[in-house]
Amino acid sequence: xxxxxxxxxxxxxxxxxxxxxxxxxxxxxxxxxxxxxxxxxxxxxxxxxxxxxxxxxxxxxxxxxxxxxxxxxxxxxxxxxxxxxxxxxxxxxxxxxxxxxxxxxxxxxxxxxxxxxxxxxxxxxxxxxxxxxxxxxxxxxxxxxxxxxxxxxxxxxxxxxxxxxxxxxxxxxxxxxxxxxxxxxxxxxxxxxxxxxxxxxxx
Numbered sequence: 001x002x003x004x005x006x007x008x009x010x011x012x013x014x015x016x017x018x019x020x021x022x023x024x025x026x027x028x029x030x031x032x033x034x035x036x037x038x039x040x041x042x043x044x045x046x047x048x049x050x051x052x053x054x055x056x057x058x059x060x061x062x063x064x065x066x067x068x069x070x071x072x073x074x075x076x077x078x079x080x081x082x083x084x085x086x087x088x089x090x091x092x093x094x095x096x097x098x099x100x101x102x103x104x105x106x107x108x109x110x111x112x113x114x115x116x117x118x119x120x121x122x123x124x125x126x127x128x129x130x131x132x133x134x135x136x137x138x139x140x141x142x143x144x145x146x147x148x149x150x151x152x153x154x155x156x157x158x159x160x161x162x163x164x165x166x167x168x169x170x171x172x173x174x175x176x177x178x179x180x181x182x183x184x185x186x187x188x189x190x191x192x193x194x195x196x197x198x199x200x201x202x203x
């Protein structure tokens with residue numbers, strides 16, 4: 001089994017062997033181009049992000065700067081948007097559903113290292129997949145840790161550190177991130193706290 005196969009199967013692996021360094025360099029070159037495009041180069045931006053990522057919907061928009069390790073291990077659905085400074089350590093698969101909204105400075109980490117210093121100094125590391133459902137909004141400066149699954153229709157509050165799975169239809173926040181309450185039909189008519197929509201075309 002190659003180090004890449006070990007990496008993608010959640011086993012301890014060494015990140016500089018079997019061509020992994022070269023794959024990361026290829027991704028870095030594409031990311032460098034992406035992050036240095038002029039704002040008006042929208043067509044090239046769209047082409048390039050679809051080349052970097054493993055799978056996308058028709059529309060995907062990630063504001064520069066964006067950073068990832070391999071790119072091909074990231075899959076996003078339709079109408080995907082991520083704001084500035086989106087960072088994904090994608091040594092394992094990161095799967096994000098349709099209509100995701102990612103605020104600035106969000107990080108998704110699939111990568112980790114052994115706890116014991118001698119084991120860690122051996123150079124072995126690991127990756128555990130992250131899964132994020134449909135219609136998820138992740139607030140600014142949040143961190144998603146390895147192995148986490150976030151369900152459909154979830155809102156993650158700004159500044160959260162998500163260490164455990166979050167079920168469907170929940171608002172969750174904090175460090176560590178915890179469920180605050182369920183999202184219900186009563187939330188539909190409000191756009192911010194107790195402020196109601198003054199238009200009719202939001203439904």
